[in-house]
Amino acid sequence: MLPPDLKPEQFNGYSLEARKLVTNYISTLQRLPLSFLPSLLREAIDYDFKFPAERRALEKELANLNSLSPEQLKDWIQGFSQIRLSPQLERFDWVNLPAQFVEQLSSHLWTTHQLDAFRIAATAYADRLHAAVPAEPPPIPRLGITVIGQGVSAHDDPLFRKLRPHGAHFTKVNPENGLEVLLNAVAARAKSHPAPYAHWYIDGGLEAPYAPTLTCVSYHALEPARAALSSKMRPEINRPGMGPEALRTLLAQMRPADLGLAKSGDPVMARFQLKVLTEGSGTQIFSTTFAQWTAREALRRAQPLTVLVRFAPRQRQKPMNEMLAAGHEVAELDPLGSLVDADMGAYYNWLNQQRLPGADHSSFLVWFEGHNEAIAIGPSVPRGTESTAATDLQQLLTWAT
Amino acid sequence: MTSYHSPRTKKDRDAEMISNPREFSRQLGWSRREFLRSAAGVTLGSSFLPSSLLARTGIPTGKRKVVVITFGGGARDQETFAPEGQENIPHLMRELIPQSTFFTQVVNRGILGHYVATASLATGVYETVNNFASLPPEHPTVFEYFRKDLKRPASDAWVVAPSNGFNRIGESNHRSYGPGLGARVILPKHLLSAATSGGGADFEHLLRDNYETPFYTPQLGGNEFELQQLGMMLKLSVDDFKSHARTLSSPDELSVYIVRQLMRQMAPSLLWITMHDIDIAHAGAYSLYIDGIRRTDRLCTEVWKTIQSEPEYAGKTTLFILPDFGRDSDDDSGGNGFQHHRTGDALSRTTWMMALGAGVREGVVFDRPTDSTDLVPTLGSILGFSASLAQGKPIPELS
Numbered sequence: 001m002l003p004p005d006l007k008p009e010q011f012n013g014y015s016l017e018a019r020k021l022v023t024n025y026i027s028t029l030q031r032l033p034l035s036f037l038p039s040l041l042r043e044a045i046d047y048d049f050k051f052p053a054e055r056r057a058l059e060k061e062l063a064n065l066n067s068l069s070p071e072q073l074k075d076w077i078q079g080f081s082q083i084r085l086s087p088q089l090e091r092f093d094w095v096n097l098p099a100q101f102v103e104q105l106s107s108h109l110w111t112t113h114q115l116d117a118f119r120i121a122a123t124a125y126a127d128r129l130h131a132a133v134p135a136e137p138p139p140i141p142r143l144g145i146t147v148i149g150q151g152v153s154a155h156d157d158p159l160f161r162k163l164r165p166h167g168a169h170f171t172k173v174n175p176e177n178g179l180e181v182l183l184n185a186v187a188a189r190a191k192s193h194p195a196p197y198a199h200w201y202i203d204g205g206l207e208a209p210y211a212p213t214l215t216c217v218s219y220h221a222l223e224p225a226r227a228a229l230s231s232k233m234r235p236e237i238n239r240p241g242m243g244p245e246a247l248r249t250l251l252a253q254m255r256p257a258d259l260g261l262a263k264s265g266d267p268v269m270a271r272f273q274l275k276v277l278t279e280g281s282g283t284q285i286f287s288t289t290f291a292q293w294t295a296r297e298a299l300r301r302a303q304p305l306t307v308l309v310r311f312a313p314r315q316r317q318k319p320m321n322e323m324l325a326a327g328h329e330v331a332e333l334d335p336l337g338s339l340v341d342a343d344m345g346a347y348y349n350w351l352n353q354q355r356l357p358g359a360d361h362s363s364f365l366v367w368f369e370g371h372n373e374a375i376a377i378g379p380s381v382p383r384g385t386e387s388t389a390a391t392d393l394q395q396l397l398t399w400a401t
Numbered sequence: 402m403t404s405y406h407s408p409r410t411k412k413d414r415d416a417e418m419i420s421n422p423r424e425f426s427r428q429l430g431w432s433r434r435e436f437l438r439s440a441a442g443v444t445l446g447s448s449f450l451p452s453s454l455l456a457r458t459g460i461p462t463g464k465r466k467v468v469v470i471t472f473g474g475g476a477r478d479q480e481t482f483a484p485e486g487q488e489n490i491p492h493l494m495r496e497l498i499p500q501s502t503f504f505t506q507v508v509n510r511g512i513l514g515h516y517v518a519t520a521s522l523a524t525g526v527y528e529t530v531n532n533f534a535s536l537p538p539e540h541p542t543v544f545e546y547f548r549k550d551l552k553r554p555a556s557d558a559w560v561v562a563p564s565n566g567f568n569r570i571g572e573s574n575h576r577s578y579g580p581g582l583g584a585r586v587i588l589p590k591h592l593l594s595a596a597t598s599g600g601g602a603d604f605e606h607l608l609r610d611n612y613e614t615p616f617y618t619p620q621l622g623g624n625e626f627e628l629q630q631l632g633m634m635l636k637l638s639v640d641d642f643k644s645h646a647r648t649l650s651s652p653d654e655l656s657v658y659i660v661r662q663l664m665r666q667m668a669p670s671l672l673w674i675t676m677h678d679i680d681i682a683h684a685g686a687y688s689l690y691i692d693g694i695r696r697t698d699r700l701c702t703e704v705w706k707t708i709q710s711e712p713e714y715a716g717k718t719t720l721f722i723l724p725d726f727g728r729d730s731d732d733d734s735g736g737n738g739f740q741h742h743r744t745g746d747a748l749s750r751t752t753w754m755m756a757l758g759a760g761v762r763e764g765v766v767f768d769r770p771t772d773s774t775d776l777v778p779t780l781g782s783i784l785g786f787s788a789s790l791a792q793g794k795p796i797p798e799l800s
Contacts (some may be wrong), residue, residue: 148592281683281741282683282687286684286686289685290688292685314686317681317689337686337688341685341687343687356735
């Protein structure tokens with residue numbers, strides 16, 4: 001089936017809000033090429049489970065496409081129109097399985113050497129969309145905080161090498177009650193600027209006490225879900241003929257209830273956590289990967305005003321299948337390796353925050369937990385500087401923001 | 402696939418496109434050249450070189466040997482050749498690069514999956530086989546050209562690969578070549594697993610099964626090396642093999658151990674080694690990715706030292722080292738930095754190659770673009786066979 005053949009009843013499998021959204025724009029969708037439309041539907045089919053920022057972005061994108069004249073629309077999507085698809089892709093149930101279609105489209109683009117053409121088309125479209133529908137600036141400047149090095153008493157290599165050129169490096173930071181100070185600061189922002197999913201606390205281990213106004217995701221709290229996922233994956237991995245693509249398809253079909261995530265009462269967060277565990281490579285086995293990927297996805301999708309990410313020691317490397325099969329025994333930890341992971345993770349958290357609107361006014365703080373070292377980055381913080389003056393985290397937050 | 406729903410900054414767009422991917426590759430090659438000139442003391446090579454350097458060495462074609470090392474799971478410049486990354490590759494920087502001819506801009510225009518990319522390197526054609534299926538390449542491999550054209554026995558062409566998924570890399574299903582004309586394939590992890598009857602706590606660290614996803618353990622089929630041949634061909638008892646394996650720390654170390662044994666006992670003229678320790682990056686742990694780079698740096702040098710010390714190889718062997726492709730840039734919002742190679746951006750496509758040993762000029766760097774598919778025709782010109790169905794062209798500076 002091709003897009004011009006679309007009919008409203010074909011979206012009966014979509015959840016309520018998603019169905020209402022796409023059927024409102026059915027005539028626009030009919031005019032889009034098959035190389036483009038399923039990517040849009042992949043977002044739309046999950047509309048009911050998306051964060052407010054994602055919903056607004058999708059609504060604006062559809063409204064923008066709807067506002068274009070036939071000639072304008074042709075111009076906007078001409079790059080996609082030139083992508084050649086296979087009959088198998090045209091026969092695929094891309095209305096009900098858009099994510100799986102996009103996976104197959106990706107494979108087709110690689111195989112037929114059309115990936116570069118698709119990249120150019122996608123980049124051109126994104127540029128035009130961002131120009132036509134500018135991103136909303138945040139109501140207050142964003143603040144990112146990353147805490148690294150839990151459990152490390154000493155290390156050899158210098159920390160924060162990637163971030164130092166962008167901010168000030170402090171070496172006499174009073175570590176007393178440091179995590180509490182930072183969590184209180186996040187809670188204060190949540191109180192003064194309340195909004196759904198606007199203030200996050202992500203912990204790669206056991207979460208510390210936090211204000212109920214924060215959206216919290218932790219590796220520890222998801223242990224039952226991770227165990228459930230592992231128990232479902234193990235027999236599949238050992239099944240003859242199972243490969244990464246088949247495994248990915250299987251994971252993509254999972255629902256929050258399959259991993260016991262539906263009990264939380266928040267379907268948006270249940271779906272988010274499911275995707276972190278099923279779409280993030282390594283999030284199931286390494287807590288450092290979990291923390292970094294969760295932060296990336298939270299920033300990309302929810303566009304929060306505040307994110308505090310605390311890394312914790314991950315398990316030592318073993319054969320992957322064995323890590324996946326681990327029972328309830330205590331895993332041997334690798335604190336020093338985790339410090340290196342988290343140091344890079346902090347840099348990625350900053351990069352991902354800077355991709356959001358309002359980056360020029362955003363602030364960022366990284367602290368080596370329990371120690372005297374930190375980096376502060378902000379509009380008024382001089383770049384590439386060092387400070388040996390005694391200070392504390394509250395003071396650094398004040399300077400950075 | 403790049404998500405066009407990801408928020409992007411001007412910096413992202415600059416890094417993705419600069420003006421176009423070809424321009425980005427050129428700038429990348431230039432940066433590598435400058436890093437190497439300042440750190441390793443290499444000089445810029447001229448393209449107007451005397452031809453047939455290898456012929457001038459006086460080594461008869463029939464006596465020449467080639468060893469190829471590919472990395473499955475590329476490493477980015479910032480963790481290798483850039484100033485901040487050079488601490489991770491001390492052996493390449495100090496020992497190998499000064500002895501090598503280095504190509505800074507090798508572009509892979511094919512599919513960036515490790516099996517299919519290695520198959521493309523080995524055939525000189527951008528293969529499109531399913532990266533995760535147990536399928537042979539569709540075009541003749543370098544091993545088939547070598548054996549058929551030069552009438553070499555099966556014992557003269559070998560592949561050592563850590564991943565079980567590479568068991569079909571030794572020969573294609575091409576009707577003019579194919580079964581019986583390819584390389585023997587050794588999968589050391591499979592061998593160790595068989596030797597230990599499926600595992601054992603002492604060997605867990607050598608049986609890591611990371612191959613583009615942390616969980617993949619492909620089923621075996623095809624021409625893998627059988628356990629009983631361990632003793633017959635490599636003169637290695639199962640007990641000795643197990644005993645030595647206990648002293649090693651990674652699958653690639655196990656591979657290099659097998660490579661040494663193979664060079665001593667069989668001395669193949671064409672030996673292809675793929676390494677995969679760096680590919681742990683897919684699990685997202687940066688420290689393990691760096692460990693993989695440092696180990697690969699050391700192991701490449703160990704192979705080079707073995708070449709120099711083994712009488713069958715010393716003075717008549719050309720060694721090629723190249724990643725199959727790169728990894729995603731930190732600046733591309735569609736990826737997740739070092740973790741994957743999924744965006745298809747210029748950084749993940751533009752890699753490098755070094756050649757050293759017989760017939761190769763030392764301490765020279767070339768930053769003109771070459772193609773991944775040029776490797777097989779280049780090997781053909783060195784060893785004396787014609788890669789007639791390959792898409793690439795012999796690299797003149799090495800031919």
